[in-house]
Amino acid sequence: MTSSTAAVDVRPATPADRPTVERLWLMFRHDLSEFRDGGQLPNPDGTFRSERVGAAFDDGDGDWVPYLFVSGEHxxxxxxxxxxxxxxxxxxxxxxxxxxxxxxxGLxxxxxxxxRHPGAWEVAFQDGNPGAxxxxxxxxxxxxxxEWGEERRPVPERADLPPDVWISFRYGKAVEV
Incomplete structure (x- = not known):
């Protein structure tokens, strides 16, 4: 799969995809767990906090969109x-x-x-995660x-954590409303 010719299908995730995304979420949070000071351990049941999964799939306002990436059937x-x-x-x-x-x-x-959503964008990541x-x-x-920028911002309500790094950029043409 590490071939640069690996195909990937990017599509909005449906409610039927939620169990798959929830399992991927566990891998994601596991990967991130080493990049916070002192590490982050799973909950007693082996899960990690997952309110973002809920927000992405249960948003009634249409302000969130979840996407799933698939290569073949994987x-x-x-x-x-x-x-x-x-x-x-x-x-x-x-x-x-x-x-x-x-x-x-990934790219x-x-x-x-x-x-799919042209215009201004922001993405946060942690300095301690060299891959990110x-x-x-x-x-x-x-x-x-x-034409992109980078800045450090405090993590809201978490003065004990190092600031997040945010990049910002514009992509595509935003439709003026």
Whole structure:
């Protein structure tokens, strides 16, 4: 799967996809658990906090859109977009399984997701996650060459955590309303 020719289908996730996305979410949170000070352990039942999954699938306002990435018959990742109707969309969560990384799947998936919602975008990640740092800076440069920005922002209500890194960029042409 690490071939740069690996195909990926990016599509809005349906309610029927939710169990698949929930399992991918566990992998995502497991990957992220090492990048917070002191690590983050699972809940007593082996899960991780998952309110974003609920928000993405249960949003009655249409402000969130979940996406599923599939290669052949294999799920390889997901993305949650929030603030779809706002002037700046937020790529709230983005994940590609390890077996599909380093072959262009992530870049193709993020390009397709943001192309579906043209305009201004923001993405947060942690400085302590070197893979994310390299990936998101590459995304900024690939999607908005020389016209993307980066800043550090405190994590709301968590002064004990290092600030998140946010990149911002514009992609495609936003429709003026």
């Amino acid at each position: 799920p390889v990742g997901f993305a949650f977009v929030r603030a779809v109707g706002a002037p700046t969309r937020v790529l709230n969560s983005f994940f590609v399984v390890r077996g599909a990384r380093r072959g262009g799947v 193709r998936a993020v390009r397709e997701v943001v192309a 740092v390299a990936f998101w800076r590459r995304v900024g440069e690939e999607l908005a060459p020389g």
